[in-house]
Amino acid sequence: MGNGSGNMYTADNTAQEEMRMANGARSDYIVRGFVLSSVFWLLVGLVLGLWLAAEMVFPALNLAPWLAFGRLRVVHTNGLIYGFTLAGIFACSFYMLEKLTRTALAFPGLAKAQLWLFNIAVALAALSLFAGMNTSKEYSELEWPLDIVVVVLWVMFAVNVMGTLVKRREKQMYVSLWFLIATVVTVAVVYILNNLAIPLSLTKSYSAYAGVNDANVQWWFGHNAVASVFTFPILAMFYYFLPKSTGLPIYSHRLSIIAFWSLVFGYLWTGAHHLMLTPVPEWIQTVALAFSLFLIAPSWASVINGFYTMNGNWEKMKSNYLVKFFILGITFYGLQTIQGPTQAIRALSGFLHYTEYIPGHVHMGTMGWVTMVITASMYFMMAKISGREIHSVKLANVHFWLILVGQLLFTVTLWIAGIVQGAMWKATNPDGSLMYTFLDSVAALYPYWTVRLLGGLLYFAGVAVFAYNLSMTSRSKPGTKWSAAAAARSQAA
């Protein structure tokens, strides 16, 4: 399959190979640690999400301030973005880095420390948000002491990524590594700039920006957090784990590289589409709208690349359980990247913004694209790390169908709910007065919220099956296989 041109890997260098194995065994521990952390925070985040969905149907469930919708909602989003997704990204990044650079992780000790600090930080973040400490900036709610911890964590990650890339033995970089670099750089830039604040006390600070500038910077961050966390690293996983799990090279590497650069060029300009029809200058809104529509092209370049990779091998959708996750994942990514830009169009934004359509859109991305790709990648990695096959393919298939049906039920219901809601808000009588009160629109949504809760329950059942399957797969000791090989080599030497 490979042509080996330009390959700097020298397999006969025993000493280096020995070191790689020894280091590899250590990074297995780190990858496994981040995988298990990710699954733990996924379960926590989803339980909170279910509670929130139930609160919409049964408002009496707002039992205490700590369980009030306003506080729970941010723990849910932060837990799933920074707990589940970031831990998944760290796990997959460290795994892919070693394989694609053919080099051991530059600083395995640092990665181990990062694993522990990460879990402590997420736990502290959850506690602080439960307690009501909140900057009130969406996805950027943590107060300044925790922001500093997040930055420290990111520096630890960046040092390992860049350090490993610098000493790589594979000269030419595969596209997944480009996406990892983009993740490292963009998260650092947007997170630090948006969280610049003036501390008032240990638990309270005020944004360094004011008014419209604050809103603009906030959504410049908000949308690029989507790019940096839900797009770049997940595409890195997709481009790595789809070929790895099928043995099929991606259709076009150069197309993936062009998609990468187009995303990097385009994404940073789109944040203001969250602020259409607001006091933000109109030209900024128009630039954001134009670049949002532009982004359809590179997004679909990856979708087409994924589909063409499977060209002639579509039977693998049946025979290889991982392919279903990746192909459905990239399909939802494609749908998501059509839906998102169209929502930026002023007329549609005016109708849909602030309605349930928006969480419907977001959840197709997170429950469809992001979670499908991360969980499939975890199946692959844990099987490899544990040196055994996955515990049960049947359970993996049950997991797939439950999360697929749950997600569709959830998102499609919210889209319909959003259209109903928007239409009711805009409906007027012949004399120009509003046809419905706000409460009318709330009452009309109860059936949709009930179906959303059912979709969420199905989805959670699927993720619970995944967690069980993965934990059964990972029962072998980490690095057992590699350590044994290293010991055998030492003995022979």
Added chain:
Amino acid sequence: MTPRALAYLLFTLLLAGVFAGIIAYYFNRKRHDRVEAPKYRMLDDDDPLPDSTGGRREG
């Protein structure tokens, strides 16, 4: 046009030029094999799981 607006325009044109250059570089036929090589090499290290099912079959 103010100097500031001109600077923005030039910067935008520069970015567009860089972007066009990247496309021209990667889609140059002379570089095709070299640019596509990583997608084959990434498969070399650890092969897909034995039966290409991505995991163990049951039954």
